Amino acid sequence: MWLTLGRRIGGLLIVMFLVAAMVFFLTRLAPGDPAALMLGDQATAEDIAHLRQVYGLDKPILVQFVLWLKEIATGNLGQSIFLQRPVTQAIAERAEPTFFLALFSVSIAALVGIPAGIVSAVWRGRVVDQIVSGLAMLAANIPSFWLGLIFIQFFAVRLGWFPVAGYGDPGAPFVERIAHLALPATVLGIVNSALIIRFTRASMLDVLSDDYIRTARSKGISEIRVVLRHAFGNALVPIITVVGLTAALLVGGAIVTETVFGLPGIGNLVVSAVLRRDYPVIQGALIVVAGIYVLINLLIDIIYTFVDPRVRY
Amino acid sequence: MEQSPILLFFRRMFRRKLVLVACIVLFVIVLMALLAPWVAPYEPTAIRVIRRLKPPNELNWLGTDEFGRDILSRIIYGARASLGIGFAVVMVSMTVGTLFGLLAGYFRPLDGAVMRVVDALMALPDILLAIFLVAVLGASAFNVVLALSIVYTPRVIRVVRASTLVIRELPFVEAARALGVSARRILSVHILLNVASPVLVQATFIFAYAVLAEAGLSFLGAGVPPELPTWGTMIASGQQYADDAFWVVLFPGLAIVLAALSLQIVGDGLRDMLDPKLRKAL
Numbered sequence: 001m002w003l004t005l006g007r008r009i010g011g012l013l014i015v016m017f018l019v020a021a022m023v024f025f026l027t028r029l030a031p032g033d034p035a036a037l038m039l040g041d042q043a044t045a046e047d048i049a050h051l052r053q054v055y056g057l058d059k060p061i062l063v064q065f066v067l068w069l070k071e072i073a074t075g076n077l078g079q080s081i082f083l084q085r086p087v088t089q090a091i092a093e094r095a096e097p098t099f100f101l102a103l104f105s106v107s108i109a110a111l112v113g114i115p116a117g118i119v120s121a122v123w124r125g126r127v128v129d130q131i132v133s134g135l136a137m138l139a140a141n142i143p144s145f146w147l148g149l150i151f152i153q154f155f156a157v158r159l160g161w162f163p164v165a166g167y168g169d170p171g172a173p174f175v176e177r178i179a180h181l182a183l184p185a186t187v188l189g190i191v192n193s194a195l196i197i198r199f200t201r202a203s204m205l206d207v208l209s210d211d212y213i214r215t216a217r218s219k220g221i222s223e224i225r226v227v228l229r230h231a232f233g234n235a236l237v238p239i240i241t242v243v244g245l246t247a248a249l250l251v252g253g254a255i256v257t258e259t260v261f262g263l264p265g266i267g268n269l270v271v272s273a274v275l276r277r278d279y280p281v282i283q284g285a286l287i288v289v290a291g292i293y294v295l296i297n298l299l300i301d302i303i304y305t306f307v308d309p310r311v312r313y
Numbered sequence: 314m315e316q317s318p319i320l321l322f323f324r325r326m327f328r329r330k331l332v333l334v335a336c337i338v339l340f341v342i343v344l345m346a347l348l349a350p351w352v353a354p355y356e357p358t359a360i361r362v363i364r365r366l367k368p369p370n371e372l373n374w375l376g377t378d379e380f381g382r383d384i385l386s387r388i389i390y391g392a393r394a395s396l397g398i399g400f401a402v403v404m405v406s407m408t409v410g411t412l413f414g415l416l417a418g419y420f421r422p423l424d425g426a427v428m429r430v431v432d433a434l435m436a437l438p439d440i441l442l443a444i445f446l447v448a449v450l451g452a453s454a455f456n457v458v459l460a461l462s463i464v465y466t467p468r469v470i471r472v473v474r475a476s477t478l479v480i481r482e483l484p485f486v487e488a489a490r491a492l493g494v495s496a497r498r499i500l501s502v503h504i505l506l507n508v509a510s511p512v513l514v515q516a517t518f519i520f521a522y523a524v525l526a527e528a529g530l531s532f533l534g535a536g537v538p539p540e541l542p543t544w545g546t547m548i549a550s551g552q553q554y555a556d557d558a559f560w561v562v563l564f565p566g567l568a569i570v571l572a573a574l575s576l577q578i579v580g581d582g583l584r585d586m587l588d589p590k591l592r593k594a595l
Contacts, residue, residue, distance in 0.1 A: 011429075018433035023445075030449045137581075141573035143525050145532050146548055146566035153555055253438025256529045260552075270441065271533055274448040286445060290436040 008301060012294045019290040020072060023283045024065050030279065037081065037277055077284035082276050087284035091266060097167050098265035101181050101188070101258070102250035108189025109196050110243050116193070117200025117239075121208060122227055132197060140194035148187045148260035155183060165262035184261040188254060192246050199242040203235040210234075237308050241300055248296035252289030322586075332582030335575040342572055346392035353386035357542050366558040376560040378551060384560065387542045388568050394543040395524055396572065398458055402523040403516050405462035410469025411512055415500050417470065418477025428474070431467040439464050439522070440529050447535045454537045461526055465519045472515050476508040510587040517580030521573040528569050544569045 035051040036043060052058045056067055071078065077087035120132040156164040168177040207213065208231050216230045217223070255267030262268075266285055273281035345352050354374075361381035369376045375384040417427035434442065446460035480486060481504065489499050524544075530536035531545030539546050544565040551561030 011432075014429055015432045015436055018429060019436055022433060026446070026449050031451065137577060138570075138574060141521060141525070141570055141577055143528050143532075143545075143548075143566060143569050145529060146562065146569065149548070149552055149555055149562050150566070153559060157556055249438045251438075252441045255438075255440050255444065256532060259533060267441075270444065271535075274444055274533075274535055277448070282445060282448060286437060286441065289438065289441060290433075293436045293438075 005302075008298060012298060015294055016287075016291060017069075020069060020287060021065070023286050024068060025061075027279050027283055028061065030277070037279075072287060077287065078280040080273075080281045081278045082273075083278070083281070087280050090269060090281060091285060091288055094264055094266045094269045097177075097181070097263045098251060098254065098258070098267065100178065101185055101254055101263065101265060102247055104181055104185035105188035105192060105250055105254070106243060106247040108185055109192040109246060112189065113193035113196025114200050114239060114243075117197045118204055118227065118232065120197065120201045121204035124205060133201070136194040136197040139190050142191060143256075144187055144191045145256040145260045147191065148184065148257055151183050151187055152260070165260075167263050180261075180263070184254075184257050184263060188250065188257055192250070195246065196239070196242055200235070200239050203238040204231060207231045207235045234308075237304055240303060240307060244296055244300040244303075248293045251292045252285070329582060329585075331578055335578035335582070338571060338575045339579060342392055342568075342575070343396065345389050346396055349389050349393055353383075353389040355383040355386040357382065357387045357390035359383070359386075366554060366561070368558070369560060375564045376558070378547070378561050379554050379558075384547075384564055387547055388544065388565055391542045391544045391547055391565065392568070392572075394454065394537060394541055395527060395545070395569070398454060398461070398527045398537070398543070399520050399523040401458045402461040402465060403520045405458065406466040406469050406519055407512060407516050409462070410466040411473050411505070411508070413466075414470040414473025415477055415504060415508070418474040419481055419496065419500055419504065424474070427470065431470050434463070434467045439526060443526055443530055444533060444535045447530060452535055452538065454541065457527060457530060457536050460530075461523050464526070465522065468519065469512065469515055472511050473508050476511050477504055480504050480507050510583075514580055514584040514587065517576050517583060521576035521580070524569060524573050524576070 035048045035057055039047055039051060049058075056064055059067075068078075075088065077091070079085075080087050080090050083090050116132050116136070120129045123129050152164055156162045162183045163180050165180075167180050208227075213226060213231055216226045221230070252266060252270070254265070255271060257263075258265045258267035259271055266289070270282060270285045272278075273285070359382060361377070363381065364373070364377050365379055365381040367373060367377045367381075373383045373385065375388065378384055378387070413427055417424045437445075443457075443460045443464050446463055447456055450456040450459060486499060486503055489503055494503075527536060527543065528545030528548065531539075531543050532549045534549065536545060537543055539550060547565035548562050551558075551565070555562050
């Protein structure tokens with residue numbers, strides 16, 4: 001097991017290295033000199049030359065890359081051009097709404113998706129299956145920002161049940177801030193439940209036709225117990241994967257929803273950084289998001305061994 | 314009586330009514346996009362301030378936007394850009410993805426390198442990678458296509474590689490190799506023809522994803538320039554009027570849902586038909 005784990009971590013480091021390389025070199029393709037960008041319109045040629053030297057931008061690009069890698073390996077993601085603070089600090093300040101949004105969204109998606117998928121598999125081909133599968137298909141093809149705008153219009157503007165946008169006052173009690181996540185988390189929960197429904201359904205159908213299910217039924221075990229204990233227990237691995245990956249992709253993938261609802265999260269940070277060409281922030285955010293993604297992947301692999309004794313590394 | 318394979322294809326494909334309906338919807342949308350100048354009741358850019366933000370009425374079936382432009386006409390013209398970008402993304406990612414997928418699946422030494430790059434590209438959420446690429450390349454229709462192609466090519470590579478790994482071990486490939494057929498010909502004839510159906514299925518899904526992603530990018534202001542009517546830019550520019558004129562965002566969004574949903578249903582239909590194993594599971 002340790003050997004496999006070691007190999008997995010090695011592969012993970014390679015992927016992170018490639019992400020870093022891609023982010024670094026593609027950013028250098030961007031038009032405009034970072035130093036000139038940092039100093040603004042009034043900068044003189046000497047100012048720019050001086051800053052290039054300070055940031056090491058006058059060195060060969062490979063040297064710059066190695067120096068940059070060294071910095072990110074020690075947790076230093078550089079300095080934001082516009083926010084006047086380190087990128088790590090900017091990301092940390094924005095982490096809370098993104099974290100809770102991802103957590104609530106994936107919880108809603110799983111709470112809706114897993115039971116719906118089970119029901120759909122058990123009554124395969126019946127009306128309930130067709131309705132659930134149809135709704136899942138619909139949910140997968142709704143743009144989240146559009147659904148967000150509709151929800152804001154209906155539940156916040158017309159009915160006044162929820163705050164329209166934002167994340168409340170930074171000093172406000174936690175519960176009040178969390179209330180701002182109700183609508184966006186519902187939107188993302190609905191949109192992301194689609195994949196979970198499909199995976200749960202397929203995985204359950206796969207298991208339900210196995211011999212031991214027939215054996216369990218013939219022993220006279222109640223149908224509920226057969227479905228929930230015997231079948232669901234064995235269908236769990238793919239379901240855990242899809243729930244975990246959904247959570248991982250929500251950390252940086254909720255950009256559009258964060259923007260619609262004016263949530264000051266990491267996605268929002270990236271959008272404003274893109275519009276202002278604040279490259280250190282964009283690079284830093286991408287590295288952090290990719291890092292979280294590969295870590296969650298590793299975590300999923302480790303969870304497998306606990307859930308399914310057949311999986312042993 | 315012998316049935317022609319084409320007839321059989323369509324008969325199997327349309328066994329499910331929903332697939333037939335989705336094909337018709339798609340056909341109508343594509344036709345509308347192609348014939349936009351003749352189908353659209355108004356010029357998409359014709360400004361008539363006097364009729365701004367009118368709800369749906371007999372002159373403007375889907376209402377007018379903040380400049381008095383006809384929303385139906387803009388949706389029809391918007392289909393050109395939205396579907397055009399989606400189609401271009403499909404073509405590029407299929408071509409590049411199939412090529413690298415075949416190479417990675419067939420030549421083992423290449424496999425590791427290609428798949429690590431694929432892993433790295435897939436470690437970032439689609440929209441985040443896309444917005445980063447557009448930010449670096451600059452916002453234009455061409456760069457949106459380029460960025461979304463980079464985002465979706467890894468999916469094609471994975472599918473093609475997985476199929477290639479299976480097919481390369483089959484006896485007919487072994488026979489071809491034993492007969493001295495070149496690797497190039499084995500790949501471009503024997504294996505390519507056999508990975509065509511999963512690629513085709515993947516293409517319809519990527520088409521749907523690309524339409525959704527383009528709308529998202531335009532909405533964030535990182536997509537095509539706002540002057541060009543696409544379904545995404547229509548929602549983006551309309552959102553500040555949503556409180557009083559809800560139709561401004563409602564109808565372009567419905568167009569996106571309709572197009573993406575139809576593509577997905579057609580893709581599902583294709584997959585069910587081409588893969589009898591999946592027909593049982595899903």
